[in-house]
Amino acid sequence: MPSNAPRPSDPTRLVSLLWEPSDRPGRTGLTKRAVVENAIAIADAEGLGALTMRRVADRLGVGAMSLYTHVPGKPELVELMLDAVAGEAYADGALPGEQGGWRAGLRHIAERNWRHHLRHPWTVEVVPGRPVLGPGVSAKYELELAPLDGIGLSDLEMDQVLCGVLALVESTARQQIGLDRVRAGNGDLDWWATVSPVLTRAMSGHRFPLAERVGAAAGEAVEAGDPLAIMRLSLDLLLDGVAGRLR
Amino acid sequence: MPSNAPRPSDPTRLVSLLWEPSDRPGRTGLTKRAVVENAIAIADAEGLGALTMRRVADRLGVGAMSLYTHVPGKPELVELMLDAVAGEAYADGALPGEQGGWRAGLRHIAERNWRHHLRHPWTVEVVPGRPVLGPGVSAKYELELAPLDGIGLSDLEMDQVLCGVLALVESTARQQIGLDRVRAGNGDLDWWATVSPVLTRAMSGHRFPLAERVGAAAGEAVEAGDPLAIMRLSLDLLLDGVAGRLR
DNA sequence: CAGTGTACGGTACAACGTACGGAGAGTGAG
DNA sequence: CTCACTCTCCGTACGTTGTACCGTACACTG
Incomplete structure (x- = not known):
């Protein structure tokens, strides 16, 4: 974290990011979904402390800075991860209401x-x-x-x-x-x-x-x-x- | 964090550290208590993310590495901080049992x-x-x-x-x-x-x-x-x- | 007064998030 | 087809992190 003042992190930008489709591939086939999924895999196995932009990029076989085309920064990536895993909770169909x-x-x-x-x-x-x-x-x-x-x-x-x-x-x-x-x-x-x-x-x-x-x-x-x-x-x-x- | 494998963090060492007197001053008057108190002050004001060995040292007017004579490392410092603030909770004498x-x-x-x-x-x-x-x-x-x-x-x-x-x-x-x-x-x-x-x-x-x-x-x-x-x-x-x- | 242990801290290193700007591929217009 | 423009990708670099290593210098013991 180089700058003491963190990026503004526009909430509007984040909402669109959350709801935008995540599968549109870039030139090398990189997608927002792939970034998020690989980040989750790392964090699941070794915790947030081991979650590193470089490690996510390595897993995907791309350069670290390529991630920033699909994700504004690390905090936003974490929010995307949170939303992604929230979706799984009742994926098997056993709903609380039933x-x-x-x-x-x-x-x-x-x-x-x-x-x-x-x-x-x-x-x-x-x-x-x-x-x-x-x-x-x-x-x-x-x-x-x-x-x-x-x-x-x-x-x-x-x-x-x-x-x-x-x-x-x-x-x-x-x-x-x-x-x-x-x-x-x-x-x-x-x-x-x-x-x-x-x-x-x-x-x-x-x-x-x-x-x-x-x-x-x-x-x-x-x-x-x-x-x-x-x-x-x-x-x-x-x-x-x-x-x-x-x- | 240079090494991927964190220090062993001997639990025995930590227990003694927690109970040892914290006021024995070193050559420059630096004490474990002072280190912990200043760390708490920083974290209170700006969160754990702003808690930095260098910042604690700066507040104390000493070099960063001097802290390590009183505290084994950052994780242990945080544990010392936790114990220190826990002591304050009922310091005013209004006890739960009464x-x-x-x-x-x-x-x-x-x-x-x-x-x-x-x-x-x-x-x-x-x-x-x-x-x-x-x-x-x-x-x-x-x-x-x-x-x-x-x-x-x-x-x-x-x-x-x-x-x-x-x-x-x-x-x-x-x-x-x-x-x-x-x-x-x-x-x-x-x-x-x-x-x-x-x-x-x-x-x-x-x-x-x-x-x-x-x-x-x-x-x-x-x-x-x-x-x-x-x-x-x-x-x-x-x-x-x-x-x-x-x- | 000499010797020794301990407190101190300067330097260095690997790793971090990411700003910046260049390279290269894709696309649309003429 | 050619050119210009856009967007994706990423190499480099900077400032900051925890702390290993090792030299220095103080304070106490004899």
């Missing part, structure tokens, strides 16, 4: 978004700005609102409940993904076993009775895929709360 | 964490790895468990409920922070007004009836500080759910 009731629908949404984030871990690295108003995101939003329509919620409440569920899933997925990464980093060595003795020595003098007791219980659970359990429990609690408001 | 009941306690926790994230927006940019086992984080965890102790939850459930609340707050704060940033970026020009016409033209042919209706309602609410409302509603729902389990 799960038999709002509760099953929301559960389905939670499960699909969980999968979605684990499949594309970089989605939890992006700090959102304005909503990405592309075809993929719009379609996803439309489908996810379906189970909430006509059950006695106002339009605003529909959005808020949905956002609440998605927030829960996203944040828990962040934890899971972070955990997966550090576990993949060092070769399976037992983190707690190595850290624990150093920790107890370091915090001699301090006492955290609750934290130690609960932390131990939580720590054991973590080794069995814990964040998912947190997500499921919190989701159930939240759904119970919604049910209470409806009756 | 709010009169678990419900008020959790609400207090949510509100304090909301403030915390807005005060240090970079905290929502960090993808967590292993928990940061420093004095600040430990103290915060201890205090936040207090309102949940002895109300009929298992140790594991205590952790899960707390994590659920924190997840909700964090994810909603992320949205708020992202929104604040784009709003600060372009000089207050009305985003929706400029985007809307382009959008309707671009998506001519596609129909998203629910998304358009609900999105409009949600869009209006956004201009009045919406993510906070989402957080509050979802939190209430979650708390209702907890109440249902307890009785």
